[in-house]
Amino acid sequence: MISVMEALELVMNQTMQFTNEMVKLSSAHGKRLMEPINADHDFPPFDRAMMDGFAISFEKWQNGQRNFRCHLTQSAGEPPQDCGEEECIEIMTGAVVPAGFDCIIPVEQVTCFSQQQVQFDESRNVKFQQHIHFRGTDSKEGERLIDKGTYLRSHHIATLASNGYNNICVQSQPTIAIVATGDELVEVNATPLAHQIRKSNVYAIEALLSAFSSNIQKFHLPDEPAVIESWIRSVSLTFDLLIFTGGVSKGKKDYLPGIWQTLGYEKIFHGISQKPGKPMYFGKKENQLLFGLPGNPLSSLFCARRYITPFLQSQLNILLPAPTIELLTPLENKTSLTQWIPVQFLNEHWITVSFNGSGDVNGIEACVGFIEIPPHTIHTRFPLFELP
Amino acid sequence: MISVMEALELVMNQTMQFTNEMVKLSSAHGKRLMEPINADHDFPPFDRAMMDGFAISFEKWQNGQRNFRCHLTQSAGEPPQDCGEEECIEIMTGAVVPAGFDCIIPVEQVTCFSQQQVQFDESRNVKFQQHIHFRGTDSKEGERLIDKGTYLRSHHIATLASNGYNNICVQSQPTIAIVATGDELVEVNATPLAHQIRKSNVYAIEALLSAFSSNIQKFHLPDEPAVIESWIRSVSLTFDLLIFTGGVSKGKKDYLPGIWQTLGYEKIFHGISQKPGKPMYFGKKENQLLFGLPGNPLSSLFCARRYITPFLQSQLNILLPAPTIELLTPLENKTSLTQWIPVQFLNEHWITVSFNGSGDVNGIEACVGFIEIPPHTIHTRFPLFELP
Numbered sequence: 001m002i003s004v005m006e007a008l009e010l011v012m013n014q015t016m017q018f019t020n021e022m023v024k025l026s027s028a029h030g031k032r033l034m035e036p037i038n039a040d041h042d043f044p045p046f047d048r049a050m051m052d053g054f055a056i057s058f059e060k061w062q063n064g065q066r067n068f069r070c071h072l073t074q075s076a077g078e079p080p081q082d083c084g085e086e087e088c089i090e091i092m093t094g095a096v097v098p099a100g101f102d103c104i105i106p107v108e109q110v111t112c113f114s115q116q117q118v119q120f121d122e123s124r125n126v127k128f129q130q131h132i133h134f135r136g137t138d139s140k141e142g143e144r145l146i147d148k149g150t151y152l153r154s155h156h157i158a159t160l161a162s163n164g165y166n167n168i169c170v171q172s173q174p175t176i177a178i179v180a181t182g183d184e185l186v187e188v189n190a191t192p193l194a195h196q197i198r199k200s201n202v203y204a205i206e207a208l209l210s211a212f213s214s215n216i217q218k219f220h221l222p223d224e225p226a227v228i229e230s231w232i233r234s235v236s237l238t239f240d241l242l243i244f245t246g247g248v249s250k251g252k253k254d255y256l257p258g259i260w261q262t263l264g265y266e267k268i269f270h271g272i273s274q275k276p277g278k279p280m281y282f283g284k285k286e287n288q289l290l291f292g293l294p295g296n297p298l299s300s301l302f303c304a305r306r307y308i309t310p311f312l313q314s315q316l317n318i319l320l321p322a323p324t325i326e327l328l329t330p331l332e333n334k335t336s337l338t339q340w341i342p343v344q345f346l347n348e349h350w351i352t353v354s355f356n357g358s359g360d361v362n363g364i365e366a367c368v369g370f371i372e373i374p375p376h377t378i379h380t381r382f383p384l385f386e387l388p
Numbered sequence: 389m390i391s392v393m394e395a396l397e398l399v400m401n402q403t404m405q406f407t408n409e410m411v412k413l414s415s416a417h418g419k420r421l422m423e424p425i426n427a428d429h430d431f432p433p434f435d436r437a438m439m440d441g442f443a444i445s446f447e448k449w450q451n452g453q454r455n456f457r458c459h460l461t462q463s464a465g466e467p468p469q470d471c472g473e474e475e476c477i478e479i480m481t482g483a484v485v486p487a488g489f490d491c492i493i494p495v496e497q498v499t500c501f502s503q504q505q506v507q508f509d510e511s512r513n514v515k516f517q518q519h520i521h522f523r524g525t526d527s528k529e530g531e532r533l534i535d536k537g538t539y540l541r542s543h544h545i546a547t548l549a550s551n552g553y554n555n556i557c558v559q560s561q562p563t564i565a566i567v568a569t570g571d572e573l574v575e576v577n578a579t580p581l582a583h584q585i586r587k588s589n590v591y592a593i594e595a596l597l598s599a600f601s602s603n604i605q606k607f608h609l610p611d612e613p614a615v616i617e618s619w620i621r622s623v624s625l626t627f628d629l630l631i632f633t634g635g636v637s638k639g640k641k642d643y644l645p646g647i648w649q650t651l652g653y654e655k656i657f658h659g660i661s662q663k664p665g666k667p668m669y670f671g672k673k674e675n676q677l678l679f680g681l682p683g684n685p686l687s688s689l690f691c692a693r694r695y696i697t698p699f700l701q702s703q704l705n706i707l708l709p710a711p712t713i714e715l716l717t718p719l720e721n722k723t724s725l726t727q728w729i730p731v732q733f734l735n736e737h738w739i740t741v742s743f744n745g746s747g748d749v750n751g752i753e754a755c756v757g758f759i760e761i762p763p764h765t766i767h768t769r770f771p772l773f774e775l776p
Contacts, residue, residue: 025576029595030776043750046582050745052639075641077571077611079583092639094572094683096583107638138748145750153756153775154693158592158685158749161576162585183465184482188413188549194434195467195484197550204546207417223463250495251440251480253463295482297546305542320733320756323711345708360526361546362431362533368541368708387541388418 001271001278004306004338004372010268010282011307016240016315017287018171025160028152030211031170032316037146040163042136047097049074051131054110054118055101057085058128070118074098088118097132104131151318173213174240174312178202180220181228181247181256182295200361201245201293201300208304208388212312223253232263242288243308246295249279256292257281265290273375275337276358277303297361302340302370305385322383325350325371332378339375342367343384350384389659389666392694392726392760398656398670399695404628404703405675407560413548416540418599419558420704425534428551430524435485437462439519442498442506443489445473446516458506462486476506485520492519539706561601562628562700566590568608569616569635569644570683588749589633589681589688596692596776600700611635613643620651628676631696634683637667644680645669653678661763663725664746665691685749690728690758693773710771713738713759718768721761730755731772738772 002010020034049055056068068088072081076094083089085100097104105120112119120126139145145159152160152170160168178201185199186192202218209216219235221228236242247256248270257270265283270292272280276299281292291308293300313319328349333339342353344366352371355363371382390398408422437443444456456476460469464482471477473488485492493508500507508514527533533547534540540548540558548556566589573587574580590606597604607623609616624630635644636658645658653671658680660668664687669680679696681688701707716737721727730741732754740759743751759770 025591026594029598039750041580044747045580045585048747052637052642073640075571075611077573077584079581090640092641093637094570094634133745133747138744139750146753150753154592154596155686155689155749155752155755155775157595158588158689159753161588161591162685162749164576164579164586166577182482183463185465188552189554191552192429192433193467196465197433198552200546200549203413203549204542206414207545208542210417223465246482249440249481252461252478253480254440297550298543301543301546356526357521359432359436359521361543361550362427362527364543365534365538365547367543387543 001273002269004272004274007269007272007280007282008307008310011311012314014284014289014311016174016289018174018315020169021172022167023170025157025166025168028160028168028170029154029157031152031173033146033150033152033156033168034148034171035169036144036148037160037163037165039139039141039143039145041141043138043162044133044135046080047135048133049091049093049095049097049104049131050133051104051106052093053091053104053106053131054088054120055091055097056088056103056105057101058103058126060086061103061126066120066122068118068120069116070113071116102129102132103127106131149317151316171316173215174315175215175238176209176213176217176241176243177236177239178205178216178218178243178245180218180245181223183223185220201295201297204297204301204361205243205245205293205304208301209308209312211388212316223247223255225255225259228255229259229263232259236288240288241308242290243304244290244292245300248281248292248294260290260292273337275335275339277340278337280307282307294358296358298355298358298364301361301387305370305387306340306372322385324381325384326381327351330378330380331373331382333373333375336375339373340370340385341373342370344368389661390657392660392662392762395657395660395668395670396695396698399699400702402672402677402699404562404677406562406703408557409560410555411558413545413554413556416548416556416558417542417545419540419561421534421538421540421544421556422536422559423557424532424536425548425551425553427527427529427531427533429529431526431550432521432523434468435523436521437479437481437483437485437492437519438521439492439494440481441479441492441494441519442476442508443479443485444476444491444493445489446491446514448474449491449514454508454510456506456508457504458501459504490517490520491515494519537705539704559704561603562703563603563626564597564601564605564629564631565624565627566593566604566606566631566633568606568633569611571611573608589683589685592685592689592749593631593633593681593692596689597696597700599776600704611641611643613647616643617647617651620647624676629696630676630678631692632678632680633688636669636680636682648678648680661725663723663727665728666725668695670695682746684746686743686746686752689749689775690773693758693775694728694760710773712769713772714769715739718766719759719761719770720766721763724763726763727761728758728773729761730758732756
């Protein structure tokens with residue numbers, strides 16, 4: 001069996017081929033940009049007032065002028081007004097600084113303003129070009145603003161909008177099939193017989209991965225090799241990612257690994273020294289990746305969070321280190337398996353959540369995610385894998 | 389002016405009145421549960437095999453029996469089969485352990501299995517009730533599984549599904565209006581004149597808050613008090629949250645604070661000792677909250693992230709401490725204002741992103757969020773406020 005870190009590396013080494021698509025600005029957030037974005041004009045587009053105050057010619061100030069006639073007001077959104085340089089112009093933040101003016105004196109430094117006459121405070125220091133954001137000092141027309149391949153966060157949406165990008169070329173989201181296997185499973189709205197249980201893993205994994213794709217379909221296959229084989233041969237072909245839950249262990253009815261081999265999937269690994277989730281399988285065929293998750297609810301969800309989530313984050317170019325949390329008391333892993341322990345945040349502290357094994361999804365109500373403890377270690381600080 | 393912490397507390401002290409709504413299981417993820425969830429049956433619902441192996445009667449083992457006749461197989465999803473206790477049953481993980489059997493011997497401990505005879509390894513330790521997950525040991529029918537008020541994460545979706553909840557009562561999402569003000573603003577698809585700029589803040593804030601509501605509407609109002617007043621009196625009434633950008637500073641055309649006062653909004657604060665975003669306003673009227681964000685792109689987005697995001701998280705019962713990041717070198721804030729500095733993760737390190745002031749949204753392409761430095765401090769570790 002390989003370690004968690006080895007398994008993660010084998011997953012992360014894979015890349016997927018995505019197509020591109022054009023989306024509206026309102027749908028671009030959270031997607032990966034697939035065209036470079038250049039400035040369509042200078043930023044700022046004009047010499048822009050950064051304070052409310054009065055625009056003057058600095059030369060006049062240097063020559064000792066402190067009283068200025070003022071009969072014009074320049075507001076944001078108005079074309080620049082025409083005015084002699086011996087006068088001053090009352091100006092608002094965001095307004096164009098008209099030609100010939102190169103200094104703004106804030107409104108607080110006016111000692112008297114009445115009858116179209118402004119008098120400035122002698123004692124204040126006034127600098128050439130102060131409080132003006134000059135045209136093109138942020139970015140020049142044609143300059144690269146966002147590189148192709150960037151994950152689009154909220155601030156990028158502002159850049160796209162201010163540069164006139166109403167339609168944006170982004171990476172298509174992966175198409176994902178989540179397949180429950182097992183004859184014991186019935187629908188959520190069914191009343192299970194004594195030996196049956198309702199399907200739940202596919203719903204939880206769909207929720208977990210919903211941030212990455214709105215093209216997720218759920219399936220349920222019986223423990224019949226011929227049916228499973230035929231589904232994989234036909235329906236599965238349209239999906240980028242196949243995620244199976246259950247049927248990957250060593251039981252008599254754990255047909256899946258055998259079927260995948262028959263159908264030409266390359267096994268990348270089968271079995272990880274971790275708890276829960278030891279029997280996990282990972283394989284591929286052409287441009288399709290295949291995750292075989294164990295059937296227990298916590299096993300399948302934690303495996304999906306630990307391997308599939310970072311893989312999809314890397315394909316979006318958004319992968320960041322997991323945040324670190326600190327427990328009140330050290331936690332020891334005496335086993336030779338990496339352990340995943342659910343945690344909650346209670347009374348300003350991080351603590352572990354006790355539960356009754358990997359089937360007990362009901363028991364981790366308070367859990368916000370899990371921490372990872374490597375084998376034979378004792379620590380207080382751990383990476384947190386939040387469950388969205 | 390109040391501090392960032394004082395402002396945050398004043399925001400977080402507010403609560404909103406939300407209605408409840410019924411949603412399908414597939415739409416419940418990321419919402420706040422508004423009914424308690426109880427177990428609709430015992431978990432597990434039957435004595436469940438936890439290993440692939442053979443079910444025996446422990447009494448027979450204790451009496452020295454090591455060879456068992458075996459002509460039945462019990463798979464997951466099958467009703468329990470009937471078999472004499474002197475025999476054993478081949479059993480699969482997840483299957484019902486039939487009555488009379490109370491011990492499972494893993495398949496690895498079989499020394500010989502042929503012609504319907506199983507011989508077990510003498511030397512292995514076998515315990516009463518081993519490898520059986522007994523009915524009701526995780527949760528009993530009727531037991532509380534998820535409290536009312538819980539934020540629904542992916543593992544809760546598994547609990548809802550396995551307990552047959554197809555329709556779930558959740559808190560309605562807030563209705564949010566994001567209002568751009570300013571005569572200088574034109575549409576994204578327009579070509580701005582020399583003194584104009586395209587609207588961008590409303591798109592960025594919409595993206596930022598999209599995780600909290602799909603009921604977000606964007607508006608643009610001119611710098612005309614009568615139009616603004618009439619919009620607030622009529623259209624704004626249907627929104628839980630009003631977010632204005634621009635028009636809250638001290639300029640001649642910064643009409644908003646005066647209009648809000650006229651219309652009966654209670655000012656909770658106006659001005660925070662922070663950079664960017666100093667002129668931010670916060671007020672309320674009846675059950676409606678009003679955020680007046682400064683007009684510069686970084687000011688409005690960072691203020692929304694620092695105040696509105698945690699407020700909405702608290703209303704969903706999802707608020708967690710911001711993760712801490714460590715810079716390579718200490719960062720000093722010599723000013724008396726709290727500073728927000730954009731950061732990026734590059735070559736496995738967190739570093740600051742240099743930019744050209746709060747108008748320079750184009751300049752922070754690489755930024756994944758910002759850190760906060762209190763006034764007159766020097767630190768290496770900072771809370772990270774990620775920008776989704």
